[in-house]
Amino acid sequence: MPNLPDVVLWSIPAFVLLTVVEMISVRLHPDEDAAGYEAKDAATSIGMGLGSLGFDFLWKIPIVAIYTALYELTPLRVPVLWWTIPLMLLAQDFFYYWSHRGHHVIRILWACHVVHHSSEKFNLTTALRQPWTSLTVWPFYVPLVAAGVHPAALAFCSSANLVYQFWIHTERIDKMPRWFEFVFNTPSHHRVHHASQGGYLDRNFGGILIVWDRLFGSFVPEVERPVYGLTKNINTFNPIKVATHEYVAIAKDLRAARSWRERAGRVFGGPGWQPAPATTTASVTTTAPATTTAPVTTTAPVTTTAPATTTAPATTPDPASGPVEETTSA
Numbered sequence: 278m279p280n281l282p283d284v285v286l287w288s289i290p291a292f293v294l295l296t297v298v299e300m301i302s303v304r305l306h307p308d309e310d311a312a313g314y315e316a317k318d319a320a321t322s323i324g325m326g327l328g329s330l331g332f333d334f335l336w337k338i339p340i341v342a343i344y345t346a347l348y349e350l351t352p353l354r355v356p357v358l359w360w361t362i363p364l365m366l367l368a369q370d371f372f373y374y375w376s377h378r379g380h381h382v383i384r385i386l387w388a389c390h391v392v393h394h395s396s397e398k399f400n401l402t403t404a405l406r407q408p409w410t411s412l413t414v415w416p417f418y419v420p421l422v423a424a425g426v427h428p429a430a431l432a433f434c435s436s437a438n439l440v441y442q443f444w445i446h447t448e449r450i451d452k453m454p455r456w457f458e459f460v461f462n463t464p465s466h467h468r469v470h471h472a473s474q475g476g477y478l479d480r481n482f483g484g485i486l487i488v489w490d491r492l493f494g495s496f497v498p499e500v501e502r503p504v505y506g507l508t509k510n511i512n513t514f515n516p517i518k519v520a521t522h523e524y525v526a527i528a529k530d531l532r533a534a535r536s537w538r539e540r541a542g543r544v545f546g547g548p549g550w551q552p553a554p555a556t557t558t559a560s561v562t563t564t565a566p567a568t569t570t571a572p573v574t575t576t577a578p579v580t581t582t583a584p585a586t587t588t589a590p591a592t593t594p595d596p597a598s599g600p601v602e603e604t605t606s607a
Contacts, residue, residue, distance in 0.1 A: 279357040279429050284436035292443060296401045302449055303400075311448040312398045312505055319402040321514045325392060326405030328516060333411055340415045344428035353425030362434075365426055366485070369418070369434035374489040376417035377482040387548045388523035389413045395519055397506035399471055404446035409520045438484045442467070462487045465499045472503030508549075 303313055355361055380390035392408040421431055445467040453463045462483045470481040480497040483489050490496035511522050530543040539552045 279427055281357070281429060281433040284433065284440050288440045288443070295444065299401050299447060299449055308448065310502055312400070314400055315398055317514045318396055318398045319400070321516060321519060322396060322402040322406040324516045325519060326407050328409055328520070329407035329411070332409040336412045340412070341428060343415065344422050344431070347419065347422045348428055351423050351425055353423070355425040355427070355430070357427065357430050365430055366434050366437060368421055369431065370438060370485045371489060372417050372421060373438055373484040374482050376414055377484065378495065379417065380413070381479045381482070382547050384527065384546055384548050384550065385544050386413050388527060391507065391523045392520055394471060394507060395511055397510060399446060399448055399468060399503070399505045401443065401446055403471070404443045441485045460486060460488055468503045469497055469499050471505050473506050473508050474501070474504055477503060
């Protein structure tokens with residue numbers, strides 16, 4: 278097993294120091310347009326972060342077992358060397374992009390990730406607002422383990438990715454140099470990702486690099502000031518509700534669902550998925566009254582021309598013509 282440091286553990290002092298510096302900066306130089314800090318919100322974010330450490334430890338038990346079994350089965354091996362670690366970081370960041378994107382567009386995955394977006398503030402404590410149900414993440418990295426990346430090396434890369442993203446949760450940094458903004462994820466790019474405006478929704482999924490978003494069409498630059506939070510905010514600081522509210526909403530929708538197709542949509546559709554209104558099909562059938570064209574058979578009264586036989590009385594000549602009377606009787 279490769280001997281790699283616990284990046285998150287080593288970074289905790291830096292997390293604390295940078296957060297304190299940001300708090301002081303906001304207090305000394307407030308920005309009226311910025312979301313800033315709120316005591317209850319920051320406490321909730323920190324509480325969610327501490328809780329995630331415990332829950333992640335539990336989820337890692339089955340995940341490590343699966344990864345280890347897969348690693349033993351594959352004949353491939355990627356050695357942990359000074360030049361392979363950057364390549365593994367690059368590959369992990371690529372799969373992180375797809376994991377992150379998947380957790381935005383599939384509702385059961387969004388139920389996990391929505392925790393991180395539930396704050397209406399955007400500061401360094403927001404980075405700590407992590408989910409307690411991260412069991413949904415591991416399938417996205419199976420290709421790396423199958424390719425011979427040791428599970429411990431994957432854990433190191435994932436931790437490095439997570440630590441990098443801490444500093445981009447701030448409004449105190451406007452823009453980085455242009456070349457840096459083009460390649461790497463920055464506070465400006467990540468502010469867009471946390472915004473709830475329509476044009477900003479489901480954009481900028483990158484972890485360390487923003488180039489994946491540029492390549493796969495999900496990049497949007499920061500133009501207008503973001504409004505943070507969800508499209509429908511949960512308005513609670515209760516950590517349990519923050520961690521579970523979307524799962525509760527899914528359960529309610531499943532109980533009210535009327536078909537298996539609707540149930541599948543409620544779980545595997547997008548967060549805003551709704552079944553097609555049943556009345557729409559009925560309204561289409563209302564065009565059936567086009568059969569009211571049947572009144573076109575009102576042309577049948579053309580048969581009223583039959584009374585044209587009433588012209589026969591016109592053949593009623595004078596009674597002297599007896600033969601004509603025989604024909605009229607026909």
